[in-house]
Amino acid sequence: MTRRGQAHHEHDAHEGHGMRPLKTLISLDEALAVAMDSVRPVERTESVGILEALHRVVAEDVRAPIDVPLADRAAMDGYAALARDTFRAGKFKPVVLRRIETLYADGVPTKRVGRGTCTEVATGSTMPMGADAVVMVEDTETEGDRVKVHSPVHPGENVSVRGEDIERGSIVVRAGEVLTxxxxxxxxxxxxxxxxxxxxxxxxxxxxxxxxxxxxxRIRPGQVYDINAHTMASVVRENGGEPALLGRVADRLAALRAAIRKAVRADLVVFSGGSSVGEKDMVLDVLREMGDVLFHGIAVKPGKPTVLGRIDGRVVLGMPGYPTSCLSNCYMLLAPMLRRMARLPAASGRVVEAPLAKRLVSVVGRVEFHTVRLVDGVAVPAYKESGAITSIAHADGYIEIPANVDLIERGERVRVVLF
Amino acid sequence: MTRRGQAHHEHDAHEGHGMRPLKTLISLDEALAVAMDSVRPVERTESVGILEALHRVVAEDVRAPIDVPLADRAAMDGYAALARDTFRAGKFKPVVLRRIETLYADGVPTKRVGRGTCTEVATGSTMPMGADAVVMVEDTETEGDRVKVHSPVHPGENVSVRGEDIERGSIVVRAGEVLTxxxxxxxxxxxxxxxxxxxxxxxxxxxxxxxxxxxxxRIRPGQVYDINAHTMASVVRENGGEPALLGRVADRLAALRAAIRKAVRADLVVFSGGSSVGEKDMVLDVLREMGDVLFHGIAVKPGKPTVLGRIDGRVVLGMPGYPTSCLSNCYMLLAPMLRRMARLPAASGRVVEAPLAKRLVSVVGRVEFHTVRLVDGVAVPAYKESGAITSIAHADGYIEIPANVDLIERGERVRVVLF
Structure with missing residues (x-):
């Protein structure tokens, strides 16, 4: 890598801005810090069935209403007895006990085990009163109700004590834990x-x-299909959120105002398009009019024309209209914001190291993300143009070129974050 | 680690087997190979809305019915013109063109651009007939319908060509790809x-x-709550499957036969409990009677009393009743089987390296899994007993001790696979 100290903001020919250039860009780190600070973990809670609870975040400490196990129980198949009755038992000198009852795993004992007696138990059987150990079946021989014990056991041996796994009143799962x-x-x-x-x-x-x-x-020339609503919804899902597609808003201020008033009932409002600087881009205007702008324009490629603001305490994120710019910012900004709101740990994207297939030139002063395919262990840049969804859909991951680096040579090893 | 060449199968005091000991155990590797070979990728397909399609596996190559973009379009805000009209343009010597039309992004051009004229376009506008390039708005000045061009453009400059992103008829997503x-x-x-x-x-x-x-x-002494059905259902969900909880089957052969006949309508049948070797464990008997047993008993701890069989072409997996044994086998066997059936790539568990907090002794000849918590970067064994769900619920991950290792010293670095 070639690092440069001096930062300069170069005109970006592929971000679709024109009449009102973005003058002051903030760094990606700064944008992320502002964005993370703007959102709060959601406080609403709900109750879900445990079959639907996987990967959800527990809202309050869950305490055990019972001991687990509920009572002392046999940890082995065998005979519940008094340990001291077995102390003198040996391989060739068995102690003989009288079986007074037989229990299966769910059996409830009805008889007290006293000196010289035992109860046959299965793993999981409740221990009969009086008994304090279980002799494994392998260490016994039976003749009718006579049980020959060939090996001594100590008190507590092969017994699971009541509450051994979970004690009544103890915390089983803590608030904030993600359910595995x-x-x-x-x-x-x-x-x-x-x-x-x-x-x-x-x-x-x-x-x-x-x-x-x-x-x-149906579509006609001049029109394009809505890619971003669907990529954004997928990223929202992937990061613990619930997307609500509110559809297309007409490019008129009144329509935008009405849509925002409805949308701010959600925890977060995300726009795609409309944050560029063309004549018809009005998200910024509406944010200025109805709330506050937290930042507008990030020194990152792709993804520069991004705006963050707040209306009625709700955060509004305006994403670039170009699909790759939008999706790149989804990973950089939206996903971390969502995980904070959803109380999920930061995503740990899988990373592989690979040599770069060709030299990449970057502009100092901005972070650049380049999508790559992995071909025979080599990272091949997959970028076509920032409008091209295929430059990301056909990629395996992306590399990040820091703001102070202007060149990565062919063959240099890069860290590829996999999609 | 201390490695031992000689394998011997020792009696395992914590796997709850008694009357009919497991004589011939197969290795975990062998069990996994047999299990993977027993299942086939599911062939059934369905159509889902793209908002529900995240992480699903595409069933057939998806070909583009249209070009994207649908027509040549402006890649910048500016003026669509004939490139050759601009060749002589300079910063102080502008070329003047006459604007004949103004388009917004969705506008359809109605006029042909000829020599000396231009059409104002927004990023995304369909290119008007005749024009072959777009002059960026930054390089122009306007006075009424007179547009001064200060910089030349070459043919094709700032134009996205029809089909540039996706060509009609080309494959956009291939069969077998997981939808990101x-x-x-x-x-x-x-x-x-x-x-x-x-x-x-x-x-x-x-x-x-x-x-x-x-x-x-409600529960009474001698009874336990059904843990395994819920941990298994969660593992099934996590690995691309759809669980159907069919409930508890009475410990009678007739009930088991009837339940299996109903269950084999699914792609895979999983039992918990009933694969141990106590008197009342009958899954094995039913498998022998109604189908084939592929293996019974694995040289692994926990998880030994596991049975795999086939009835009417359907694979039946019998899991141990102990929650940790069952869940451990879910990760070792069930998850890889499911991912093959669901056509998902092998799970790439996140792994961290950490020193072990205390010496662990293992039995040569079997693989042992030990759950650990990560405390200040140290792997602390979390194992309580194989019945204890908390030894896994309160763990952060597990370590695997290979069959030929009998000891890991305190302080040795181990690979912890995180849950």
């Missing part, structure tokens, strides 16, 4: 079939641009 | 609002054991 299969199992173990979890952040997704048509409809 | 947000976007780009995907494998989950009670119901 094992934690779902722990909730089942204490008999709960529902669990309180934080609600997923609701994200209203709006599309601006009179030329944008929803997939499934 | 970008691939969902590519499908939206060609106007499709549905996509053919492979159906998720259906997994029938059955619980054996008369002592097992579903969460939400």
């Amino acid at each position: 299969p094992a934690k779902v199992g722990a909730i089942a173990a204490i008999g709960m079939d529902r669990v309180p979890v934080y609600s997923r952040p609701r994200v209203a997704i709006l599309t601006t641009g009179d030329e944008v048509v929803p997939p499934g409809a | 947000p970008a691939k969902v976007g590519a499908i939206a780009a060609i106007g499709m609002d549905r996509v053919p995907v492979y159906s998720r494998p259906r997994v029938a989950i059955l619980t054996t054991g008369d002592e097992v009670v579903p969460p939400g119901a």
Whole structure:
């Protein structure tokens, strides 16, 4: 890599801005810090069935209403007895006990085990009163109700003590924990079939641009299908949120105002398009008029014409209209914001190292993201143009070129974050 | 680690087997190979809306019914013109063109651009007939309908050519690909609002054991809540399957036969409990009677008393009843089987390296899995007993001790696979 200290903001010919150039760009780090600070973890909670609870975030400490196991129980198939009755037992000198009862795993003992007696138990059987150990079946021989014990056991041997796994009143799963299969199992173990979890952040997704048509409809020259609403909805899902597609908003201020008033009922409002600087891009104007602008324009490629603001306490994120710019910013900004709102840990994208297939030139002063395909272990740049969805759909991941680097040579090893 | 060449199968005091000991154990590798070979990728397909398509597996090559873009279009805000009209333009010697039309992004041009004229375009506008380039607005000045061009453009400059992103008839997403947000976007780009995907494998989950009670119901001593059905269902979900909880089957052969006949309508049948070797464990008997046993007993701890068989061409997996044994085997066997059935790539568990907090002793000849918590970067064994769900629910991951290792010293670095 060639690093340069001096930053200069160069004109970006592929971000579709024109009449009102973005003058002051903030760095990607700064934009991310502002964006993360602008959102808060969602406080709403709901109760879900444990079969639907996987990967949800627990909203309050879950305490055990019972001991697990509920009572002392046999940890082995064998004979429940008094340990001291077996102390003198040996391989060739068995102690003989009298079997007074036989229990299966779900059996409830009815007889007290006293000196010289035992109860046959299966793994999981409740221990009979009096008995304090289980002799494994392998260490016994039976003749009718006479049980020969060939090996001594100590008190407590082969017995699971009441509450050994989970003690009544103890915390089984803590508030804020993400439910794994094992934690779902722990909730089942204490008999709960529902669990309180934080609600997923609701994200209203709006599309601006009179030329944008929803997939499934007919299209004519001059129109394009709405890619961004669907990539954004997918990213929202992937990061613990619930997308609500509110459709296309006409490129008129009144329509935009009305749409925003409706959308701010969600936890986060995301626009695609309309944050560039053409004559008809009005998200910025509406943000200025109805709320505050937190930043407008990021020193990143792709993804520069991005705006963040707040209306009525709700965060509004205006994404670039170009599909790759929009999706790149989804990964850089929207995903971390969502994970904070959803109380999920930061995403740990899988990363592989690979040599770069060809030299990449970057502009100092801005972070650049380049999509790559992995071909025989080599990172091949997949970028076509920022409008091209295929430059990201046909890529395996992306590399990030820091703001102070202007060149990565062919063959240099790069870190590829996989999609 | 201390490695031992000689393998011997020791009696495992914590796997709850008694009357009919497991004589011949197969290795975990062998069990996994047999299990993977026993299942086939699901062939059923279905059509899903693209908003529900994230992470689904595409069932047939998706070809573009249109070019994207649909027609040549402006890649910048500016003026569509004939490139050769601009060749002589300079910063202080502008070429003057006459604007004959103004288009917004969705506008359809009605006038042909000829020599000396231009059409004002926005990014995305369809190129007017005659024009072959776009002069960026930054390089122009206007006075009424007179446009001064200060910089030459070459033919094709700032124009996105029809089909440049996606050519009509080309494959946008291939059969077998897992849908990422970008691939969902590519499908939206060609106007499709549905996509053919492979159906998720259906997994029938059955619980054996008369002592097992579903969460939400009342419990008495001698009974336990059904943990395994819920951990298994969660693992099934996590690996692209669709669980169907068929409930508890009474510990009688007739009931088991009837349940299996119903369950084999699913793509895979999984039992918990009933594969141990106690008197009342009958899954093995039913498998022998109704189908084939592929293996019974794996040299692994926990998870030894596991059975795999086939009835009417359907694979039946019998899991141990102990929650940790069952869940451990879910990760080792069930998850890879499911991913093959669901056509998902092998799971890439996140792995961290950490020093071990205390010496662990293992039995040569079997693989051992030990759950650990990560405390200040150190791997602390979390194992309580194989019955204890908390030894896995409160763990962060697990380590694997190979069959030829009998000891890992305190402080040795181990690979922790995170849950």
